[in-house]
Amino acid sequence: MYYNVNNWCLEVGRISIVGVSSSSLFLIGDSNHIQLSSSYDTPPESYIVGSEFTTPVEGISEYPND
Secondary structure (H helix, E strand, O other), X not given: OOOOOOOOOOOOOOXXXXXXXXXXXXXXXXXXXXXXOXXXXXXXXXXXXXXXXXXXXXXXXXXXXX
16 A cells, blocks of 8 residues: 655644554654554454354243243
8 A cells, every 4th residue: 555645834733642542553754664563462262253143943932931
């Protein structure tokens, strides 16, 4: 991806950051190259990939008092 921004008359007076999300980049000034990466602390075996579900059987209730 190629992204070019020209802020010829950019002036920063005051900066106030209230919160930072888990994926953030805050940059003032010039940069020739930005490389972003991420890592997860959740083990791969705890991920749920896809959507598996069982269809309800007619006449059988999940709730015992129904």
